[in-house]
Amino acid sequence: MNTLEVLKMGNPDLRTVCEKVTETDFGSDEFQTFLKEMVNTMREKNGVGIAAPQVGVLKRVFAMEVANNPRYPGRDSFPLVIIINPEIRILSNDTLDCWEGCLSIPGIRGQLKRAEHIELSGLDSHGNLYREQLTGFPAIVAQHEMDHLNGILFIDRMTDLKTLTFEAEFDQFWNK
Template identity: 40%
Template sequence: MAELLEVIELGNPILRHKADAILNVMDDRVQTLIDDLMLTVKHANGVGIAAPQVARSQRLFIVASRPNPRYPTAPDMEPTAMINPQILVHSDESVKGWEGCLSIPGIRGQVPRHQAIEVEYIGRDGKRHTQELTDFVARIFQHELDHLDGIVFLDRVESTQDLMTEREYQERIVNEGQ
């Protein structure tokens, strides 16, 4: 049975460390962590979550894009565990987009990210996967990959003018966009 995990917040030193590679994907502890992360991201209305965000310094994250109150226009996809992920190739084109983070509640920022990326990761089945991601899902992948390297989205914001509170974001961006 999956367990809801506590999401740690900015200031916790685990968020600033480079996470360790996972050597045995089929280990019961890794499989349980995947289940726990999937439950936790869904419960928190997130579109992604990385193991360091629940105080586990391991190279694992979940990409779980779906429309929800925090991201009403997110594309719907099957939640996917990505273990020891990496970007193989990225587009030269960079686009700014709004990001939030479960570990930095109450703040949104405009973050530049590659528009398209080709990625490689090991799935929960232990098999290597290669995939091209674009737009919002590519943004999620890059945001979560940063967590594995001790980087948070605030580190990528180009100006404090590109920050706003969650409440202002919901009123100005989400509500005006509908």
């Protein structure tokens, strides 16, 4: 299975609001192959999520999965989910302080706040309605990927850039 090139910060596609996936797109063999290649790319790069614009496709779709990931050790597992035309509803005013990284900003981490409890809905890769409440790390991942579909990078959400750090320094000074 092929992997796709991950776009890096600075590429204007990462700052573009994506278009909805149409029924024509969804039903095509090409789109289904793209979904498989996007997931393969996420896994190959040790990502816990990836959004279509990160690989140059400006459509509203992302994938997420947490399974023994070396970039996020000790996180609870979360099964592979591909969400087409996702929507997120915040279910609580409670927030989490989180450290995020991004395949499009390699080698960098930063601290920000995300909603602790959300509802993620959309279509799965088979066209079935998907709706699930997420808390903790899966909620953070879903919000991060949803931001990509709206042209937002995690650094845009940081209120204090003092925690913007390279991964080696994150491991040495912040990851406790």
